[in-house]
Amino acid sequence: MYARIAGTGSHLPERVMTNKDLESLVDTSDQWIRERTGIAERRIAAEGETTCDLAEQAARKALDAAGLTGADIDLLIVGTTTPDLVFPSTACLLQHRLGAAECAAFDVNAACSGFIYAMSVADQFIRAGSASKVLVVGAETLTRMLDWNDRGTCVLFGDGAGAAVLVADSEPGILSTHIHANGGYGDLLCTEVGVSTGFKAEERGGVRVSMRGNEVFKVAVNTLGRIVDETLAANQLEKSDLDWLIPHQANLRIIKATAKKLNMSMDQVIVTVDKHGNTSAASVPLALDEAIRSGRVKRGEKLLLEAFGGGFTWGAALVVY
Template sequence: MAHSNAGRVYARIAGTGSFLPEKVLSNDDLRQFVDTSDEWIRERTGIRQRHVAAEGQTTSDLAYGAALRALEAAGVAPSELDAIIVGTTTPDLIFPSVACLLQHRLGANGCAAFDVNAACSGFVYALGVGEKFIRGGAGNVLVVGAETLTRMLDWSDRSTCVLFGDGAGAVVLKPDTETGILSTHLHADGGFKELLWNPVGVSAGFKPEEKNAGVRVLMAGSEVFKVAVKTLDAVVEETLEHHGLDRHEIDWLIPHQANLRIIQATAKRLDMPMDRVVVTVDRHGNTSAASVPMALDEAIRSGRVQRGQMLLLEAFGGGFTWGSALLRY
C-alpha cells in the first residue's frame, strides 16, 4: 500500500531526539554466559555492543527521554501536540499503551495517543500514520520508536541474544507547504509468522509444558536474512519508481539497524557508498522500532544530514512487516 503526498501540505521533521540506557553490554561481556565470541558476532552481524535497560527502566522511560529531546529540538511544548504515536513491540503493559503513559508524563493530556505494533518496522509505520495526521490538519505530531527487546530474550540462545538492544528515538512532525515526507510505502505478509516471532500472547496464551513456551524471540536467521534482503530491494525500487527518481538522487540511506550485511546489501542495490549510509548497529545492536529514529537523530545531530537533502528510511520486521519513507529533510 503506497501513500503519496499529492496535496500541498507535507509533514516536515521539525526535531529529533534519542535516548539510550546507560548500561552497555559488549560482545566480550556476552561470552561470560553464552557460547560465543566477539569475532563470531562481529563477522555475522557487525555488532560490537548494545545498551540494556536497567532493572525497573521501562519502554515508556526510554520514550520519554527521546521525546523530550525531540520536542526541545523542534521548539514544541507538550501542550501543543495533537497526537502521540509510539511504534513498539515491547510495551510496559498490555494496556494502557506506551503512548498514553508517555502522554501523561509529558503533560500533553487530551491529544490522541496510541501505539503501533509492526515489530522492527514500527517507527516507519508510525511515521506513515503521523504524516496522515498532519495532512488531515494536525499541527504537531510526536512519533516515537521505543523498545526494551532485551526483556524478551532467552540469554542462553546465542542465535538471538547477541542481536538485540534497548533504546528510543523520536521525531516531531509539523505541517509545511514546501518540503517534508514525500511518501511512505508500507507492506506486510503474515504468512512468514514463524520465521520471526514471540510465541506468547493474551488470546492465544501458552501452555507451560509446550516447547518454546515463554516470552522470547524465536528466529530462523538465514531465512529471515533472505526475505529481508529481497523485500527491502523491492520497497526501495517501489519508492524510487513512485517518484521517478534515480537512485543517485538519494543523499542518505537510513536503514533499520538489524544486521550490517543486510544494510550493505541494500546499499549495493542503491549503488550507494557506505559513507552515505547511516550505521549504528555496531554500537546499538538491533533496537527494533527504535533503530531508524535513533540513527536519524544521530546523523542530524552530528551534522551529516543537512536540510534540503533527500533521505530514504527503510525497515523490516517480524510479521513480516516492511516499509520505507522518502523525505526531503
C-alpha cells in the first residue's frame, strides 16, 4: 500500500515585500540579495493573520483538489516552527476549522524540514494501515521572528502555507522517505527564546532567528548531497530516472548545487525562492503545488523532494506523482 498525492494546495499572504522595500529598512541592496540568495521578493503576513489562517486556506484548496472534505480526513499533521500557540497545536486548531472531528492531529517541528518530516510520518501511518486519508500541511509566519535590523536574516524569509492530501492506494505514490537530524549543529541556526529555559522574549529583543550563514551553507550542501545518494540507492535508481527536483527554497546557490549533484538541468528543478523567499516548512509544499497547478509536473513522473533546516534536520521523499 502506498501513500499517493491526491491533491495539493497553497496560500500566500497578500502583502509583497520586494528587495527594494528592504533597502529602506536595512543596509542592503536588491543586487546584493539577488546575487547571494536568488530572492527578489517575499510575502508578509498581515497583522492578525496567523499560521493557522494560512494553513486553512492551503488545506481547503488541497482538499478540493482531492475531491474530499475535512470530514473525510483521518489524520492531520502540520509542520511548523511558528505555531499560533504553544498549545493547542496548530493542527488541532486547523482540525476544528475544517470539520475533521476527532481524527488524530498534531504538529511537527523540524524547522525547514517540517513538511518532509510530516510527509514521512503520514507515509508510515498509511503503510501500516492506521490511516487512509491524511492531510499534511507546512505553514509558517516566520517574518514574526525576524530582526529587521539584521541584514543577514531579514532578507531571507517569507510567510506562506502549502498542503497535500495523501490517500492509501495500491498504485505507486511515495516510494520512500528518509529523515535525519544532528543536534550538534543546533547553535548555527536557532532562536534563543524558549519556555523551559526561562529566557523571556523581551529580554532577548523578541523571538529572533540567529544564523551563521556561511557555516549553514556548507553543511547544507554536503548534507543534501548525501541524502540524494541515500534516496536513490534505497530505490535502486539512477540520477537519470528522476523527472523533477522539488527542493526546499532557501537559497538559489544551494538549489543549483543539488541539481548539479543530480546532473539535472535547471529546467527540471522547481524554483520559487525568487518569489517566496525561504518559507521554512511551507517551502516544499508551496513549490510542489505550483509545479502541479502550472502543469509542469504530470502524473506518473518521479519527483525528489528534499529539505534542510535548523536542528539541523534534513530529509527527502521520492514520489511518483
